[in-house]
Amino acid sequence: MKLLEYEAKDLLRGAGIPVASSGGVIKDGKGLPAALKKAGQGPWMIKAQVLAGGRGKAGGIKLVKTPAQAKTVAKSILGMNLATHQTRGQGIKVKEVLVEAAAKIVRELYFSVVLDRKIGLPTIIASAQGGVEIEKLAEDSPQAVIRQPFSPQAGLLDFEARQLAFALNIAPDRLSQFCRIAKGLARLFLDYDCSLLEVNPLALTPKGMLALDAKVIIDDNAMFRHPDLAKLPDHEASPLEKEAKKADISYIGLDGTIGCMVNGAGLAMGTMDTIQLAGGSPANFLDVGGGADGERVTKAFKIILRDKKVKAVLVNIFGGIVKCDMIAAGILGALKKVKLKVPLVVRLQGTNVEKGREILSNSGIGLVAAQDLWEAAQKVVSAAGAKR
Amino acid sequence: MSILLNKDSQLVVQGFTGSAGSFHASQCIEYGTRIVGGVTPGRGGSTHLDRPVFNTVSEAVRQTGANASLIFVPAPFAADAIMEAVDAGIKVIVCITEGIPALDMAVVKRYIALKAPCARLIGPNCPGVITPGECKAGIMPGYIHKAGPIGVVSRSGTLTYEAVYQLTREGLGQSTVVGIGGDPIPGSNFIDVLEEFEADRGTDAVVMIGEIGGSSEEEAAAFFKKRMSKPVFGFIAGRAAPKGRRMGHAGAIIEGGAGTHASKIKAMKEAGITVIENLSEIGSTVSRLRQTASAAAAHSRS
Numbered sequence: 001m002k003l004l005e006y007e008a009k010d011l012l013r014g015a016g017i018p019v020a021s022s023g024g025v026i027k028d029g030k031g032l033p034a035a036l037k038k039a040g041q042g043p044w045m046i047k048a049q050v051l052a053g054g055r056g057k058a059g060g061i062k063l064v065k066t067p068a069q070a071k072t073v074a075k076s077i078l079g080m081n082l083a084t085h086q087t088r089g090q091g092i093k094v095k096e097v098l099v100e101a102a103a104k105i106v107r108e109l110y111f112s113v114v115l116d117r118k119i120g121l122p123t124i125i126a127s128a129q130g131g132v133e134i135e136k137l138a139e140d141s142p143q144a145v146i147r148q149p150f151s152p153q154a155g156l157l158d159f160e161a162r163q164l165a166f167a168l169n170i171a172p173d174r175l176s177q178f179c180r181i182a183k184g185l186a187r188l189f190l191d192y193d194c195s196l197l198e199v200n201p202l203a204l205t206p207k208g209m210l211a212l213d214a215k216v217i218i219d220d221n222a223m224f225r226h227p228d229l230a231k232l233p234d235h236e237a238s239p240l241e242k243e244a245k246k247a248d249i250s251y252i253g254l255d256g257t258i259g260c261m262v263n264g265a266g267l268a269m270g271t272m273d274t275i276q277l278a279g280g281s282p283a284n285f286l287d288v289g290g291g292a293d294g295e296r297v298t299k300a301f302k303i304i305l306r307d308k309k310v311k312a313v314l315v316n317i318f319g320g321i322v323k324c325d326m327i328a329a330g331i332l333g334a335l336k337k338v339k340l341k342v343p344l345v346v347r348l349q350g351t352n353v354e355k356g357r358e359i360l361s362n363s364g365i366g367l368v369a370a371q372d373l374w375e376a377a378q379k380v381v382s383a384a385g386a387k388r
Numbered sequence: 389m390s391i392l393l394n395k396d397s398q399l400v401v402q403g404f405t406g407s408a409g410s411f412h413a414s415q416c417i418e419y420g421t422r423i424v425g426g427v428t429p430g431r432g433g434s435t436h437l438d439r440p441v442f443n444t445v446s447e448a449v450r451q452t453g454a455n456a457s458l459i460f461v462p463a464p465f466a467a468d469a470i471m472e473a474v475d476a477g478i479k480v481i482v483c484i485t486e487g488i489p490a491l492d493m494a495v496v497k498r499y500i501a502l503k504a505p506c507a508r509l510i511g512p513n514c515p516g517v518i519t520p521g522e523c524k525a526g527i528m529p530g531y532i533h534k535a536g537p538i539g540v541v542s543r544s545g546t547l548t549y550e551a552v553y554q555l556t557r558e559g560l561g562q563s564t565v566v567g568i569g570g571d572p573i574p575g576s577n578f579i580d581v582l583e584e585f586e587a588d589r590g591t592d593a594v595v596m597i598g599e600i601g602g603s604s605e606e607e608a609a610a611f612f613k614k615r616m617s618k619p620v621f622g623f624i625a626g627r628a629a630p631k632g633r634r635m636g637h638a639g640a641i642i643e644g645g646a647g648t649h650a651s652k653i654k655a656m657k658e659a660g661i662t663v664i665e666n667l668s669e670i671g672s673t674v675s676r677l678r679q680t681a682s683a684a685a686a687h688s689r690s
Contacts, residue, residue: 115572117572118602120493120494122491122494135646151498153495153498190491193490219489220638221487221489221490221638222489222491222492224463224464225489250636252630252635262546264545265544265545265635265636265640266542266544266547266548266570266597266636267544267545267549267550268636269544269600269625269636270544270550271667272627272629273625273628274666275628276627276628277627277665285629285635290527290545318546318549318553320527320529320549321527321529349553350529350532350549351531372668373550373667373668374666374667374669
């Protein structure tokens with residue numbers, strides 16, 4: 001789960017990491033005077049709260065010097081459609097802005113904690129060049145990126161923090177504060193089961209170091225350990241994705257026209273790829289899961305068909321533990337409850353496939369049956385095209 | 389011949405009496421797997437599926453001589469269950485459980501590295517391991533498999549079934565099929581399994597099924613180039629997947645532009661792995677290239 005900047009900063013503040021004095025989050029102009037007052041003396045920053053990098057460049061982060069200017073800027077950012085290099089061409093509507101005290105920046109560092117998949121350890125990635133895009137920096141000048149793995153139990157050790165500080169050219173009078181922050185961020189990463197904790201920039205100011213921005217992603221698998229975070233709204237998932245999640249269906253909406261229902265995440269991805277190879281484009285990723293029953297199949301159909309872009313549906317089930325006859329009965333049951341107005345192609349394979357196919361062919365519903373995946377993909381692509 | 393498990397492997401099932409453990413253990417027994425007992429803390433001394441139940445893995449090992457473990461313990465307790473098996477001296481541990489926190493797996497990996505570096509953990513979040521005709525330790529449908537010379541290693545469950553089904557349909561049996569799982573920190577990666585297949589006399593080609601996210605396919609490609617003599621056929625799922633979204637598996641995500649379909653395909657092609665772009669053509673491609681290769685060999689002999 002991805003947290004918004006202000007939610008992430010709440011975690012940082014709780015862990016004793018210095019952040020800018022906050023005036024809180026406002027949804028409209030009414031709360032602004034109180035927020036400015038709470039943040040302290042100006043100037044202030046007005047920051048759009050959306051899940052996308054590159055907010056500053058896109059005009060979602062502004063420095064304001066007077067309350068009057070703050071009012072104009074807050075009004076212009078609230079409700080704007082923010083399109084950054086990370087939003088894939090579509091804008092995200094800004095519903096909230098964070099008001100905080102602006103800081104005088106002397107120097108900016110890049111600091112993040114990730115889980116390094118290759119070595120299987122939490123790892124700090126830092127650079128003396130802050131405020132930049134780390135992926136680009138890693139590509140252009142890899143020697144400027146410092147990596148420090150640490151123990152998933154003991155956290156970042158003192159000497160590891162010092163090594164990091166010297167590699168980043170932290171001045172001796174800032175050493176102890178930097179080490180405290182580095183160790184605190186490493187501990188926060190472990191305590192909250194983060195998969196990413198990024199502070200960019202970590203700024204040196206005349207008054208000390210400050211985490212000026214914060215991006216946090218929590219490992220969804222660890223939510224059971226964090227009931228407080230589980231209560232936060234999911235800002236990334238669309239309403240359909242949330243509905244699917246409630247029914248234990250893994251669904252991600254895409255831009256294409258062919259709805260898919262598949263069992264297993266890998267096969268679901270493979271099915272999307274096959275549709276693309278056959279000249280079509282998938283409308284979604286959908287894994288009905290291993291324990292799919294009739295009810296789940298019905299729910300999956302409902303979710304797929306709520307997407308108005310869908311011109312045809314492909315069901316691809318490889319029966320293992322899930323039996324094909326049960327899935328076939330599930331499809332029939334679903335079609336009694338859901339009105340299907342687009343062509344349906346079904347490919348069943350695996351356990352009890354003969355029984356499953358028999359159930360479908362005897363049902364009299366107008367579906368297209370396919371034996372293998374390539375045949376199914378070609379049929380659904382042509383069906384989606386014919387409807388257009 | 390095979391890797392990891394064979395007809396002599398004796399398995400203990402952790403999470404034996406739970407619903408998933410019971411169902412799948414009985415399927416494995418039906419397949420012919422030698423399941424010698426189970427572990428459910430607090431249920432020691434009882435019998436389940438005609439096998440003894442123990443309170444701890446070490447007791448199960450002492451009493452039964454088990455040398456492999458199959459884990460169905462729920463996610464919050466699974467990491468602990470893996471470490472218990474390692475501590476008891478089990479050498480091959482197959483963990484099916486989905487949804488283990490990634491940091492728990494970081495702790496498990498360190499524990500194995502320090503305590504028993506030669507113990508092999510397969511999974512979690514995987515279908516398991518099967519040596520056709522000898523030992524099924526997992527949730528895969530046994531009947532689609534057939535004994536033979538092709539090794540299969542994969543990050544996905546049903547995608548593996550699809551590949552195995554195609555191979556069997558072409559008359560190509562499998563030496564061992566290993567699901568390494570879809571998590572960001574798996575117990576074993578492609579290299580670990582490829583190394584075993586390279587050394588196994590019963591395997592003469594490998595099908596490797598990867599997906600977007602991480603860099604284990606790229607590392608496997610480099611390993612193949614340096615250390616492997618047997619042909620490898622590769623497929624990567626996720627060509628059509630968007631960046632930054634997790635595609636079902638916790639590990640299947642393109643982060644910061646890394647782990648893309650294109651970069652994996654490129655690495656495999658450059659290393660000399662035969663890349664199969666169309667999922668439906670895994671079986672037919674392996675079959676065709678093997679026929680060409682054996683015809684060429686026959687030609688050079690004559």
